[in-house]
Amino acid sequence: MSHPSAELAWAALAIAMLAGALLALVIARWLGRWRGGRRARRRAVRAGAGEDAAAVLLRRAGFRIVAAQARIWWAPLIDGEPHRTELRADYLVEARGERLVAEVKTGEAAPSLSTAATRRQLLEYHVAFGVDGVLLVCPERGAIHRIEFPLDQAVWWSADGDAASRA
Numbered sequence: 001m002s003h004p005s006a007e008l009a010w011a012a013l014a015i016a017m018l019a020g021a022l023l024a025l026v027i028a029r030w031l032g033r034w035r036g037g038r039r040a041r042r043r044a045v046r047a048g049a050g051e052d053a054a055a056v057l058l059r060r061a062g063f064r065i066v067a068a069q070a071r072i073w074w075a076p077l078i079d080g081e082p083h084r085t086e087l088r089a090d091y092l093v094e095a096r097g098e099r100l101v102a103e104v105k106t107g108e109a110a111p112s113l114s115t116a117a118t119r120r121q122l123l124e125y126h127v128a129f130g131v132d133g134v135l136l137v138c139p140e141r142g143a144i145h146r147i148e149f150p151l152d153q154a155v156w157w158s159a160d161g162d163a164a165s166r167a
Contacts, residue, residue, distance in 0.1 A: 050106035051090055053139035058102055061144055063093040063135075070101070074128040089125050090137075098132040100146075101125040104139060111138040113147065122147050 055065060070092035075082035091102040103122060105111040113119050113136070122134045126149060136145045 054104040067092040102135040
């Protein structure tokens with residue numbers, strides 16, 4: 001039979017270890033939120049500065065800004081039923097009789113059409129806003145790229161790697 005004070009010591013040690021583990025978990029969560037929040041704030045500052053620089057870049061290139069943070073409700077159909085979705089583009093611009101969506105991207109990966117999310121976003125904006133085209137604006141590089149999605153040049157690939165023209 002063990003001594004009651006030894007059992008009490010083991011119980012106290014177990015409680016202390018559990019409390020320490022709980023405290024470590026709480027601190028780790030707090031640090032994760034703090035770091036994530038800090039990264040999000042840095043990204044937001046960078047994006048805001050990028051949008052301001054993009055406006056200057058667009059104007060210098062001869063585009064008139066029709067709307068900043070242009071919003072539209074779009075309703076793609078799911079099994080024939082409309083699914084309302086709000087979209088917000090950085091800029092709606094006009095030049096030479098055309099209306100275009102201008103999307104600003106900063107950072108390393110986002111300003112590239114190799115980034116699937118960017119490519120899909122631009123295609124969605126082109127369709128939903130019903131514009132003549134879309135612009136990808138990279139203020140950090142001082143670049144404005146016109147992006148086109150030529151449907152008549154689509155090529156379908158089969159599972160065995162054979163290409164077939166859409167037409």
